[in-house]
Amino acid sequence: MGPVPDPAVSALLDAATTVRLRPVFEGNNISYAIGFKHINYVAEAAVLNHFRLAGLPVGELYRRYGLGLEIVELRSRLGALLAVDDEVEAEVTPATKADAGELTFQVGLFVLRDGQRVKCAGSTVRVLLRIDGHITASEEYPAGLARFAVERLGTGDRRELAVTPRPYGGFTEGRGVTGTSDPVLAQLVGEDNAFGWRWRMPYFYCHFNERVQMSGFLRVMEEAEDLFLADRGLAIKEVLDGRGWIPVVTQSRIRLLDETVMEEELYTVYTIEDIFKSLLYTARMDCYVIRGGALVHTATGTITHGYLTEHAPNQWSMATLDEATIEALSSPKGART
Structure with a gap:
């Protein structure tokens, strides 16, 4: 049995999070709908918020540990229309396997339509932490984080x-x-x-x-x-x-x-x-x-x-x-x- 992960790493790997987000106006190209690129941007923002809530925000990962957060795979299935004025409820569920070297998250994007909760999109997001040569880490990695860091x-x-x-x-x-x-x-x-x-x-x-x-x-x-x-x-x-x-x-x-x-x-x-x-x-x-x-x-x-x-x-x-x-x-x- 390995060492006990740092609480922040445990939260990253085990605790589901929810955040309310709005799509960016730039993605409203046709009628009142949001295009696929910006729907994916919402899924990305939800994962970044998940890191933030765990106590490992992107800026701190870089500044303290010399790690650049990299989304290395983003797979999405788009369902119902996402409208420019929608408020999205984004659910992030950790799905990293015990021996995996990548962080994996399932992201669901939901909106209210006529009082009904409708799923607009579902995404699988995979993340690595890239060791950056431009800076020197000022602190040791939190326990359990090193397996996701790559050269x-x-x-x-x-x-x-x-x-x-x-x-x-x-x-x-x-x-x-x-x-x-x-x-x-x-x-x-x-x-x-x-x-x-x-x-x-x-x-x-x-x-x-x-x-x-x-x-x-x-x-x-x-x-x-x-x-x-x-x-x-x-x-x-x-x-x-x-x-x-x-x-x-x-x-x-x-x-x-x-x-x-x-x-x-x-x-x-x-x-x-x-x-x-x-x-x-x-x-x-x-x-x-x-x-x-x-x-x-x-x-x-x-x-x-x-x-x-x-x-x-x-x-x-x-x-x-x-x-x-x-x-x-x-x-x-x-x-x-």
């Missing part, structure tokens, strides 16, 4: 770089490079039903002086989807104006496989995996950097999309994908709307 976040798979990278255009290159005109993107996309995007990671997607954080990859996922749809002739504004359709997310997952460093060039490949019953399509996102002359796989994830149709002002229902849309999703040379 590095994963070691992503390395694959041969079979082409010569094209020099990046610098900070003025805007939203980066898309398509297979870039030789590295051409290698990664190959013959798959996929879309490639290369972009330098900005500091405002990062934290702890160095690394792209989970929220940054949520933004990359959303941006890759936006660029992909435009490339396939399904630009969101055009489809919204022409058909009253808007993409809706039912599930999302992102896992960090390695570290992506501030201002590294991220090669993102967005691959359509499945189109289900003319209602939903699933895409996989894979992110790479070039390091030491090889491609390093730093993140992966999946997202399931459908379309909502506005059949009356502020009234939405699932749309059935027509043949032109399915063809556009199915092939880089598909039909254009």
